[in-house]
Amino acid sequence: MEIDRDILLLMLRRMWMIRNFELKVMEVHSAGEFAGAAHPYIGEEAVAVGACAALEDTDYITGNHRSHGHPIAKGGRVDKAMAELYGRVDGYCKGKGGSMHLADYSIGILGESGILGSSVPVAVGAALAAHIRGDKFVSMAFFGDGASNQGALHESMNLASIWKLPVIFLCENNQYAVTTSYAETVAVDHVSDRAAAYNMPGMLVDGQDVVAMYEATSAAVARARAGEGPTLIEGLTYRFEEHSLGLGRVARGAYRDEAEIAEWRKRDPLDILEKTLITQGIATREECDAINAETVKEVEEATDFARNSPFPEPGDLFEDMWANPIPLP
Amino acid sequence: MAQTVFLEAINQAIQEEMRRDESVFILGEDIRRAIYGATADLLTEFGEKRVLDTPLSENGFFGAAIGASLVGMRPVVETLTSFMWVAMDQLISQAAKMRYMFGGQATLPVVFRASMFYGAGSAAHHSDRSYPMFMNMPGIKIVVPSNPADMKGLLKTAIRDDDPTIVFEDGTLFGMRGEVPENADLPGEELLVPFGEAKIVREGTDCTIVAIGGAVNHAIATSDQLAAEGISVEVIDPRTLVPFDKQAVLDSVEKTGRLVIADPAHKVCSAASEIASIVSEEGFWSLQAPIQKVASEQVHIPYSPALEKHVYPDVPKITAAVKRTLES
Numbered sequence: 001m002e003i004d005r006d007i008l009l010l011m012l013r014r015m016w017m018i019r020n021f022e023l024k025v026m027e028v029h030s031a032g033e034f035a036g037a038a039h040p041y042i043g044e045e046a047v048a049v050g051a052c053a054a055l056e057d058t059d060y061i062t063g064n065h066r067s068h069g070h071p072i073a074k075g076g077r078v079d080k081a082m083a084e085l086y087g088r089v090d091g092y093c094k095g096k097g098g099s100m101h102l103a104d105y106s107i108g109i110l111g112e113s114g115i116l117g118s119s120v121p122v123a124v125g126a127a128l129a130a131h132i133r134g135d136k137f138v139s140m141a142f143f144g145d146g147a148s149n150q151g152a153l154h155e156s157m158n159l160a161s162i163w164k165l166p167v168i169f170l171c172e173n174n175q176y177a178v179t180t181s182y183a184e185t186v187a188v189d190h191v192s193d194r195a196a197a198y199n200m201p202g203m204l205v206d207g208q209d210v211v212a213m214y215e216a217t218s219a220a221v222a223r224a225r226a227g228e229g230p231t232l233i234e235g236l237t238y239r240f241e242e243h244s245l246g247l248g249r250v251a252r253g254a255y256r257d258e259a260e261i262a263e264w265r266k267r268d269p270l271d272i273l274e275k276t277l278i279t280q281g282i283a284t285r286e287e288c289d290a291i292n293a294e295t296v297k298e299v300e301e302a303t304d305f306a307r308n309s310p311f312p313e314p315g316d317l318f319e320d321m322w323a324n325p326i327p328l329p
Numbered sequence: 330m331a332q333t334v335f336l337e338a339i340n341q342a343i344q345e346e347m348r349r350d351e352s353v354f355i356l357g358e359d360i361r362r363a364i365y366g367a368t369a370d371l372l373t374e375f376g377e378k379r380v381l382d383t384p385l386s387e388n389g390f391f392g393a394a395i396g397a398s399l400v401g402m403r404p405v406v407e408t409l410t411s412f413m414w415v416a417m418d419q420l421i422s423q424a425a426k427m428r429y430m431f432g433g434q435a436t437l438p439v440v441f442r443a444s445m446f447y448g449a450g451s452a453a454h455h456s457d458r459s460y461p462m463f464m465n466m467p468g469i470k471i472v473v474p475s476n477p478a479d480m481k482g483l484l485k486t487a488i489r490d491d492d493p494t495i496v497f498e499d500g501t502l503f504g505m506r507g508e509v510p511e512n513a514d515l516p517g518e519e520l521l522v523p524f525g526e527a528k529i530v531r532e533g534t535d536c537t538i539v540a541i542g543g544a545v546n547h548a549i550a551t552s553d554q555l556a557a558e559g560i561s562v563e564v565i566d567p568r569t570l571v572p573f574d575k576q577a578v579l580d581s582v583e584k585t586g587r588l589v590i591a592d593p594a595h596k597v598c599s600a601a602s603e604i605a606s607i608v609s610e611e612g613f614w615s616l617q618a619p620i621q622k623v624a625s626e627q628v629h630i631p632y633s634p635a636l637e638k639h640v641y642p643d644v645p646k647i648t649a650a651v652k653r654t655l656e657s
Binding site: 060062091092093094095096097101103104105110111113115118119120121122123124125126127128129130131132133139151152155156158159162163319320321322323324326327329 | 431470
């Protein structure tokens, strides 16, 4: 598959944006600049970026708890994302959502769910609307290997298959549900094997290779737009950092082998893409470094934007409950 | 005016709204063949894409309705109260919370129609009257109609409302006949009942009964019987619990000085509890006697009719409660 240079460079930019965003989040979170949990996506950037590069702004996605990468991959704004993490009024959700609930309805980001597997039926519903109205958009549900054990996912895959809905079930298999390994919790060798139970294609893809992710997802999107139904894609990947910022200090007992972590770090998705671009003469080392530097600068500006944005006023507590408001009890 | 059966009123509301707005569609278990009657003939008129029979996957298809509502559809889900437990994650984590959590970006015009089949030997797994549990969770509007006209008018309003709504359809009323105005006789030629406006069903001066859902008929019967004894009872039907028309209740209690609340839900943290709490806080100086809650006993619904008949509010229990308020 010949991929347009612009798309390759866009994917590189978005991957660097996620990486640098997450590095910044780790820095400012450890400095105590904002509260709550945050789940770094470092190491998994190729999965969301490759998948979302196959989508249009009019397509929909839903995310999960480890979900700073998904909106950035779909073209969301890092300043509004960072301001949301800081709990400020200029955040995506005016400070009401935080790290696990980013959303941007202007570009099809229907929102993230801290309850895992719970956002998958929602993505199926967006696709159901396309099916009923005859629209051409598709929807994509991101979930992990942990959530692949949730009933919500299995009900969703069955519904999408019987109604031939334009959904892509996008599993980010980073091989650990917090501290519990894939082998301990999943009855099949690969999450993608589960597609067979719902009579849909299942694709196992190298989640460190953004080009492979883009190609697989493009095929699934084409199938969905053609009315041929859903696809389950498993991007096999690895979480380079701890499950959640701060958790490394409290968890008792190692659950991942140092050698395993080191082995996966050798397969950094950014290294893999840059090597491809440089060896194939698509971009130079300098061009790649410039893209990285530009995203560092943009993340820095986003952080300043977040720090300078005001906190919500106490009265904002009561806003955004209802579309057709009712009196407070 | 036409005499209409409660179930027909549901059917009319859905049919009219599906005709009016192409984004309205209905989904649920066995609805194409109208297993409970409310969805009769919808498949013939609106076709398979807008009348969807689902698998037994409440969490999945509740979520699908929620997702469809986010992108411009107006789904109507048919279900039973007791099946909502299976889909609680979608109802609470998604439907109730999404709009607030996403800073007002999400709009969810989705309706869940939940039948309450209590009082007919359906036993513990098919008899839930669960609206108080949803009153505790912000983000869902709650409707409990007590007669065919309100059923039709409130359901039509629910379908047009832009927030998630659960309409609790009282199974003890499914066969009830009542007057439903013809559209041609109405201003705007349609029946719409607004949310948050209680209805004074009987006017009275000695005691107020606030009754919910199927208990409204018992309250009316109580009022009629006590009138023969010279006791004047006012009956108020809140019609919607979220939003709740507290002013109508406070005004009535100011007039009568006494309050009985008849609620088919379990008595602990019931709708009756909340209404009693509101009147205690805001209407205390109007009261001449302690508030009386007549709600379901705090046990599961037993199968045997010999036991089940003792569970719910009925005319003797409500009558006794009114008389207790008058002893003071």
